[in-house]
Amino acid sequence: MTRTSRKQLEIQQREADILQIARRMLLEDGYEALSMDKLAVELGTAKGTLYNHFPNKEEIVLALVCQAMQVRQQMFGIAASVSQKSRERMMAIGLASEHYVQKHSEHFAIEQFVSNSTIRGKSKPRRQELIRHFELQCMGSVAGVVRDAIAVGDLKLPSMLTAEEIVFGFWSITFGSHVLTYDRPGLNELGINDAWRAVRCHGCAMLNGFNWNPVMTFAQSEAIFAELDERLNILFDSQS
């Protein structure tokens, strides 16, 4: 019994090691630099052993993406419950996303690898579902806030849109801005001094444009963001 579990643990531990090393390689030198041969050498085993854990290179990357999305999803969940007021909850989720990109950029960067590439198709359905699951949960967190806002009367759903389509808009602007900010070199030299604050302002403008109560100025919005940020930092720190 003790021997079984020892071997089991050894294998589990190695899986974690593999992911750790793979993540470092990816972040240091990009997707091309992730080599199964080198990974095996660094792990201290033969290459064949790697393939007992993952059927191919893509699955390793996908596993890392799963880890990343899980972190994100947890942060979204926390953010969605940081306040009672629907608009503040929405803002908090935006902040969580910002926080995720800035303080967990190792995860965010890895999410990016998969969004474009041919990686998706080569993985087992199992992992695809998992990723979809986390995506759905993130979507769900935000959609919940929207529905609550409608129920409470803070937001009147435009006849043209579903609640999910409202979410999609905010998803787009945060996703878009974070991708642009993260891997576009030299936005600063284009007159974009503080992309993060700019996006918060745009989010505020959009919320105002939907008449999401309480409507507020950018200055008021920034003050609330500051408060929320403090509260979130405490929650996030206590989490990890």
Next chain:
Amino acid sequence: MTRTSRKQLEIQQREADILQIARRMLLEDGYEALSMDKLAVELGTAKGTLYNHFPNKEEIVLALVCQAMQVRQQMFGIAASVSQKSRERMMAIGLASEHYVQKHSEHFAIEQFVSNSTIRGKSKPRRQELIRHFELQCMGSVAGVVRDAIAVGDLKLPSMLTAEEIVFGFWSITFGSHVLTYDRPGLNELGINDAWRAVRCHGCAMLNGFNWNPVMTFAQSEAIFAELDERLNILFDSQS
């Protein structure tokens, strides 16, 4: 003289052929499927000849990206001049972007390959500058509209933001939504029935949130979008 130019033309023609074939390969089967060997076979020359035209694989992709961005930039330029009213010009650029993704998806898809990848670094500075140039021109088209709007009094620039940061917000939402729409499978099954219209609504909400005159309802906005779309289609068609 005739013989020189004949050889010259033959070489130019081949460069176009290379790009044509490479584009098809990329679109059909993704980045991994772009093989220099196969490309040479299909071109009907030896592999070495390819390397007389492009120093490496990445340069080919970058060349395709340049073509793509040039198309986009031209469409933006046309859109920015389709109306006198600043808000309509802004909407037109959004439409142009939508049009670009939908009707020139072969170019849009190729832009995506380069945004993440390790491709960027491996190319000659010359090509990097060219890409930056087109990016600047697109940015410039939109920033021009914003500045005009401010000058005319349609928009009051918030004290917190620069004109370029305003552009950045709209860039983010269009870029983000188009990437999400294009390569996220099954948005429809998430309750997002018409992502395109949703984004137009969000854009409208954002413009309203900035008090960009004339403020309008989503329904009014859609009507104007329809008009603009007609006008743009004529212009775009006559262009190509």
Next chain:
DNA sequence: ACAAAAATTGACGCTGCGTCATAATTTAAA
């Protein structure tokens, strides 16, 4: 203790990128 099952190994086949010495072709001058 021992046989069956599971895990490990690393050489092997294959594909792909980029190079380079050699060959073919084009250009330009005599």
Next chain:
DNA sequence: TTTAAATTATGACGCAGCGTCAATTTTTGT
């Protein structure tokens, strides 16, 4: 037209990476 120099074309080669598999070692269960 002839011919030498310059340009262009060729494809075999070196190298690296992915995934496989038969042979070997280790673990498990009896």
